[in-house]
Amino acid sequence: MNYRILGKTGLRVSEIGFGCWAIGGPFDLSGLPIGWGPVDDNQSLAAIRRALELGVNFFDTADIYGLGHSEKILGEALRGYRDDVVIASKVGNTRQADGARLKDFSARHILESCDDSLRRLATDHLDLYQLHNPTLDQIFSGDAGEALEKLQQSGKIRSFGVSVSHPSEGLEIIRQNFGGALQVLYNVLNQKPADGLFNAARKGGYGIIARVPLASALLTGKIKSSSFDPRDNRNNFLTAARLSEALPKVDRYLELCRGYSLSPVQAALKFVLSHPAVATAIPGVKFPAQVEENIGASDMEMPAEMLESLRREFKSYNFYLRHGIKI
Numbered sequence: 151m152n153y154r155i156l157g158k159t160g161l162r163v164s165e166i167g168f169g170c171w172a173i174g175g176p177f178d179l180s181g182l183p184i185g186w187g188p189v190d191d192n193q194s195l196a197a198i199r200r201a202l203e204l205g206v207n208f209f210d211t212a213d214i215y216g217l218g219h220s221e222k223i224l225g226e227a228l229r230g231y232r233d234d235v236v237i238a239s240k241v242g243n244t245r246q247a248d249g250a251r252l253k254d255f256s257a258r259h260i261l262e263s264c265d266d267s268l269r270r271l272a273t274d275h276l277d278l279y280q281l282h283n284p285t286l287d288q289i290f291s292g293d294a295g296e297a298l299e300k301l302q303q304s305g306k307i308r309s310f311g312v313s314v315s316h317p318s319e320g321l322e323i324i325r326q327n328f329g330g331a332l333q334v335l336y337n338v339l340n341q342k343p344a345d346g347l348f349n350a351a352r353k354g355g356y357g358i359i360a361r362v363p364l365a366s367a368l369l370t371g372k373i374k375s376s377s378f379d380p381r382d383n384r385n386n387f388l389t390a391a392r393l394s395e396a397l398p399k400v401d402r403y404l405e406l407c408r409g410y411s412l413s414p415v416q417a418a419l420k421f422v423l424s425h426p427a428v429a430t431a432i433p434g435v436k437f438p439a440q441v442e443e444n445i446g447a448s449d450m451e452m453p454a455e456m457l458e459s460l461r462r463e464f465k466s467y468n469f470y471l472r473h474g475i476k477i
Contacts, residue, residue: 157357174216
């Protein structure tokens with residue numbers, strides 16, 4: 151496993167991380183499925199422990215994943231390994247008593263939610279605390295920054311950052327020097343962040359966490375239709391019409407991968423890591439076998455011609471931005 155520094159946070163992170171959304175299990179917000187379908191906690195625990203064995207030290211979760219269940223499972227699995235890992239969580243998405251989604255970036259909510267996350271994760275501090283896909287107005291017009299700085303001063307968090315929905319938001323965050331890390335949606339089919347955001351991040355000292363590097367599993371080549379489990383959030387955005395547009399692009403991607411030693415999964419991860427601004431990629435994981443395939447990408451090389459062909463073929467596609475998909 152190779153390691154990189156997450157920008158000015160100074161955190162040393164494995165370049166292949168562990169995305170913990172899926173291990174939260176099924177849940178809904180405003181009547182929509184938000185999880186990734188059924189999950190076996192024993193498999194989740196085994197996957198985290200296998201990741202530790204293979205050198206993964208960066209684990210990214212959020213208080214909303216499984217309504218706290220993801221954090222609980224992660225805390226259980228990392229018991230005894232706290233000094234060896236970097237734990238990142240996120241705050242701002244809440245579920246009201248009637249099941250409706252509410253975005254809350256008030257200082258009171260952030261401070262209270264941090265304590266709740268620490269309890270579930272069985273730790274006294276978070277290495278990185280991120281605002282979870284806020285608008286720019288929610289970041290800068292309220293007291294979120296004040297709350298994060300207070301948590302940092304108290305030692306409850308080491309550093310903070312923002313998970314953004316659009317590259318333009320990241321540019322403004324850098325301009326205002328808010329936090330030290332940005333989490334962005336970046337993959338072969340959605341390369342927009344590399345246009346300007348990544349260079350600005352490098353100049354500003356911001357570490358980049360690349361989420362959805364496998365394009366919601368499209369780049370595995372295993373998705374052929376929109377027949378997902380009813381509790382899978384992909385029902386919300388991978389509609390039949392959108393898949394009919396995306397799958398020919400996926401077929402072309404798989405064609406470009408043939409003849410190389412990297413699997414489609416490893417090629418997708420290696421593509422993301424090929425940009426020097428990216429510190430870590432966080433594919434979602436449910437099973438130990440997924441961990442093992444993901445990890446293989448770290449020590450493999452992507453031929454220059456393969457990298458160039460993937461950039462050339464898909465640079466302007468931007469599937470998620472094209473359809474306004476925010477995950």
